Amino acid sequence: MSAYEPVIGLEIHVQLATATKMFCSCAVAFGAEPNTLTCPVCLGLPGALPVANAQAVHFGLMIGQALGSELAPRSIFHRKNYFYPDLPKGYQISQYDEPLCRGGELEGVRIHRVHLEEDAAKLIHVGASGRIHGSETSLVDFNRGGTPLVEIVTEPDLRSAEQAGAWLRLLRATLRELGVSDVNMEEGSLRADANVSIRPVGSTQLGVKTELKNMNSFRFLERGIAAEIARQEAIVEGGGEVAQETLHFDPASGSLEVMRSKEQAHDYRYFPEPDLPPVLISEAMVKRARAAIPELPSARARRLRETLALPEQLARQLAFRGELYAYFEASLAAAGALQPTPEPRLIATWLSEELLPRAAGELETQGGNVPPAALAQLVALLAAGRLSVGGARQVLERMLAEGGDPAQIAAAEGLEALSDEGELARMVAEAIAANPQAAEQVRAGEGKAIGPIVGHVMRASRGRADGQAVSALIREQLGL
Amino acid sequence: MGVSDILELSAEATAAAAHAGELDPGELFAFYRSRAQEPEALELNCFCWLAAGVPDGSSAAEAPLGGVPLGVKDLFCTAGAPSQSGSLMLKGYIPPYTATAVQRALDAGAPLLGKTNQDEFAMGSSTEHCAFGAVRNPWDRNRVPGGSSGGSAAAVAAGLVPWALGTDTGGSIRQPASFCGIVGLKPTYGAVSRHGMIAFASSLDQAGPLSRSVRDAALLLGAIAGRDRRDATSVGLPEPLALPQRTDLEGVTFGVARELSAQAGAQAGGIEPGVQAAFERALELAMSLGARIEEVSLPHAALALSAYYVLAPAEASSNLARFDGVRFGHRSGDERARRELYAMYAQSRSEGFGAEVKRRIMLGTYVLSAGYYDAYYGQAQKVRTLIAEDFRRLFAGEGRAARGAAAPKVDFLLTPTAATVAFELGAVQSPWQMYLNDYFTVPMSLAGIPAISIPCGLSGKPGDSASGMPIGLQIAGPAFSEGPLLEVAHALEQALGFDGSPARRHRGLGHAHVNGAGGEAGGIHQGGPA
Numbered sequence A: 001m002s003a004y005e006p007v008i009g010l011e012i013h014v015q016l017a018t019a020t021k022m023f024c025s026c027a028v029a030f031g032a033e034p035n036t037l038t039c040p041v042c043l044g045l046p047g048a049l050p051v052a053n054a055q056a057v058h059f060g061l062m063i064g065q066a067l068g069s070e071l072a073p074r075s076i077f078h079r080k081n082y083f084y085p086d087l088p089k090g091y092q093i094s095q096y097d098e099p100l101c102r103g104g105e106l107e108g109v110r111i112h113r114v115h116l117e118e119d120a121a122k123l124i125h126v127g128a129s130g131r132i133h134g135s136e137t138s139l140v141d142f143n144r145g146g147t148p149l150v151e152i153v154t155e156p157d158l159r160s161a162e163q164a165g166a167w168l169r170l171l172r173a174t175l176r177e178l179g180v181s182d183v184n185m186e187e188g189s190l191r192a193d194a195n196v197s198i199r200p201v202g203s204t205q206l207g208v209k210t211e212l213k214n215m216n217s218f219r220f221l222e223r224g225i226a227a228e229i230a231r232q233e234a235i236v237e238g239g240g241e242v243a244q245e246t247l248h249f250d251p252a253s254g255s256l257e258v259m260r261s262k263e264q265a266h267d268y269r270y271f272p273e274p275d276l277p278p279v280l281i282s283e284a285m286v287k288r289a290r291a292a293i294p295e296l297p298s299a300r301a302r303r304l305r306e307t308l309a310l311p312e313q314l315a316r317q318l319a320f321r322g323e324l325y326a327y328f329e330a331s332l333a334a335a336g337a338l339q340p341t342p343e344p345r346l347i348a349t350w351l352s353e354e355l356l357p358r359a360a361g362e363l364e365t366q367g368g369n370v371p372p373a374a375l376a377q378l379v380a381l382l383a384a385g386r387l388s389v390g391g392a393r394q395v396l397e398r399m400l401a402e403g404g405d406p407a408q409i410a411a412a413e414g415l416e417a418l419s420d421e422g423e424l425a426r427m428v429a430e431a432i433a434a435n436p437q438a439a440e441q442v443r444a445g446e447g448k449a450i451g452p453i454v455g456h457v458m459r460a461s462r463g464r465a466d467g468q469a470v471s472a473l474i475r476e477q478l479g480l
Numbered sequence B: 001m002g003v004s005d006i007l008e009l010s011a012e013a014t015a016a017a018a019h020a021g022e023l024d025p026g027e028l029f030a031f032y033r034s035r036a037q038e039p040e041a042l043e044l045n046c047f048c049w050l051a052a053g054v055p056d057g058s059s060a061a062e063a064p065l066g067g068v069p070l071g072v073k074d075l076f077c078t079a080g081a082p083s084q085s086g087s088l089m090l091k092g093y094i095p096p097y098t099a100t101a102v103q104r105a106l107d108a109g110a111p112l113l114g115k116t117n118q119d120e121f122a123m124g125s126s127t128e129h130c131a132f133g134a135v136r137n138p139w140d141r142n143r144v145p146g147g148s149s150g151g152s153a154a155a156v157a158a159g160l161v162p163w164a165l166g167t168d169t170g171g172s173i174r175q176p177a178s179f180c181g182i183v184g185l186k187p188t189y190g191a192v193s194r195h196g197m198i199a200f201a202s203s204l205d206q207a208g209p210l211s212r213s214v215r216d217a218a219l220l221l222g223a224i225a226g227r228d229r230r231d232a233t234s235v236g237l238p239e240p241l242a243l244p245q246r247t248d249l250e251g252v253t254f255g256v257a258r259e260l261s262a263q264a265g266a267q268a269g270g271i272e273p274g275v276q277a278a279f280e281r282a283l284e285l286a287m288s289l290g291a292r293i294e295e296v297s298l299p300h301a302a303l304a305l306s307a308y309y310v311l312a313p314a315e316a317s318s319n320l321a322r323f324d325g326v327r328f329g330h331r332s333g334d335e336r337a338r339r340e341l342y343a344m345y346a347q348s349r350s351e352g353f354g355a356e357v358k359r360r361i362m363l364g365t366y367v368l369s370a371g372y373y374d375a376y377y378g379q380a381q382k383v384r385t386l387i388a389e390d391f392r393r394l395f396a397g398e399g400r401a402a403r404g405a406a407a408p409k410v411d412f413l414l415t416p417t418a419a420t421v422a423f424e425l426g427a428v429q430s431p432w433q434m435y436l437n438d439y440f441t442v443p444m445s446l447a448g449i450p451a452i453s454i455p456c457g458l459s460g461k462p463g464d465s466a467s468g469m470p471i472g473l474q475i476a477g478p479a480f481s482e483g484p485l486l487e488v489a490h491a492l493e494q495a496l497g498f499d500g501s502p503a504r505r506h507r508g509l510g511h512a513h514v515n516g517a518g519g520e521a522g523g524i525h526q527g528g529p530a
């Protein structure tokens, strides 16, 4: 057990899935030919002026309400000034001391603020270094420049790398459910920086924090934070002091390198953006944003727990993954028409433990060969005792490979559970006869010795027999 | 219709002649185009670019502005024509789109004759700080035309173009209008779109007309004003502008602020005797037309210049950051600049910007810096709010009279436009001395209210810096009062009877021929029609 407690806060940038950019009418799209989605505004040409995107404000208000933030009736844009080739105006239009939303909370992590800003363009460095310094040529693709961003800043309420990763997944699920972003870390539509510090366990003071950048997957985020916690612990253990600096995480080597120290920190010279009037939020805008919010993952997990009696982990797994939940809901609806209706929990378990590991990629396309209704039918056969667990697994494999109706597959393949008691009794008698030594041990009270006899029956029945029924019958025939 | 007749006509009358079929817009354009290339015109250096051909004028005869050619300050973006904001940084830069104000004038039937010289990025009060040479005052070629819209003002005053567009940030339309003996109007902030104006200080910049009469200014303003969805700060005018026709001032109350009149002389560097005399004569004329004059107070007006020279450079330092050599404009060919990003920025900007621009970028960067923001930018914003409030109270009847008693409601404020007449080229070397030119015009800019300068006489009193140079009278009104403001300006203009006719003043220029082929203009870029 470490003597230090990590204190972690996240700064998340979310590209909004608006039709057009934050301050111009260029289309927002990923993967277009470079510099085809540009205009005088997002190229920062002389004389061009920004006009705020109403849909981005609407999305910002949806996010604010989903996170329980306070919405500012009046917020203003600021200019954040610095020179870089991906910033054509020499400043980024962002929000500073009067953001769109303040406060809020998501699953125990407090939100500090939510604000609107514009994304920078994309730099492509030609040459070995892959960074601007040392590259042969640097190219700028302005397609991304001006894409609407929402920046969400948490309070330092996270205490481990894993917790940070899990919470970010929940945030991603929430944003995806809101429909405001593609939230794809690899494509950069969801980006997270982490502020990390450590302090002695029991202390309530905050230590000196460092800022970690460039963690473009959940895995890298967790690895980066873990590496930084370890680095800080080593520094403090060695009697040193952590310096306030910005670090760049290199996923290839897992190392952290200093981008800039506190002394090198930019003075962004924020001042109110004179080209844009204040953003005034009316009651109607707030209502419209509220009406657009669907059931969100954390509320959904609660509902699955409380009304469908799903265990916590299973409820969260289904609730936090949109495509998984959509599949579950469709399957549940199909199950309602079946007699007897299988338990939601059984469907959820089969979805999570049987189908998901076998067909993770296909759930986005509603299960591919195994549509939600087919899973419901399969689980119904299982619940009705017409398929054993083993039989159901074999039917599922067959369905995944070829599609088809589970009952028909079971019948055609002879996988239906042995309901003929006489046949099962005969198989059990044969198995006992074939394993006399095991039978003797079972009779003598060695319960575990029953395994080979059960296995014999299962092989003979090709998995159609129900394991529990077989065990019971063996014991019966052995006179126990 | 003869050539000198054209020069006698107002833009309005010229348009009317075109509407009546008495003037061919194509010939009219060719006349001005050739006139602008006369040696004496070239000496003034008003234009940095002239349209190469004569635009198709077939529809112009029906258009509201009748094909009357327009001069446009260099900082307006004009598709297909250089838009350089008087800077080496943008030498030869041709934008892909046209500024809304220009487009509206073009659409209303005022073809682009040429782009006019200005102080670099509109930073200056003399049009000496221009990468394409200083502009000269047509009243005295050894003197400046004022600035920063000096090219537009001088061109209109010299009759090289009937009217022109300028921009005013702290006085850049009004002061050159005053120095050149013409009319210049800075509209309410937001009346005219800023889209396509190469920005100096976004919260202050405003486009407006320069013309030889108040009615011409109203005609051109009416064409360019209006809300523009590409400028989020634009609102337009509350109602369409009628051409002013008022000749009396019955029932009008003018305020004269002690902070912006003779008593304020000291800080403004002293109001010249001739300027003061012309101002007082204008007050008497106003009274004779039925107006009341009230002495009032704008308690914070004396702080305006200091606040302005914090706020405007602050915004400029950010607005000019886009000139980094990456996508357009000057990029240094220096060896180090080719290898290193920050050397490229520094070298390109060092080479591309002139001294005054650099001075203001440094000033602006400083006042926005951590640790200085509150003391400078924050304070200046507070002063700006106080000044706006001073004006609001003044026009709402909540102001104070000079001696602290409650003042009556004032309809408009009168001040001299500038403390002096045009000074000699090179005469003002100290930046602060140059900034003092804006003393009377900056308070209205900070308040965002409309103000017009009309000529009110010529200098020539003992103690004046020059004799026979025009003097300007500034009239300011509440926000969006352009209609009534132009009406009273018209009444005063008629009573003042100022004669600024370029035809009589510059006979040499008056003898150009319609269709006469002008000599190839030295130093003027030629291009296709925008």
Ligand SMILES: [Zn+2]
Pocket (backbone or CB within 6 Å): A021, A024, A025, A026, A037, A038, A039, A040, A041, A042, A043, A146
């Ligand atoms: Zn764009």
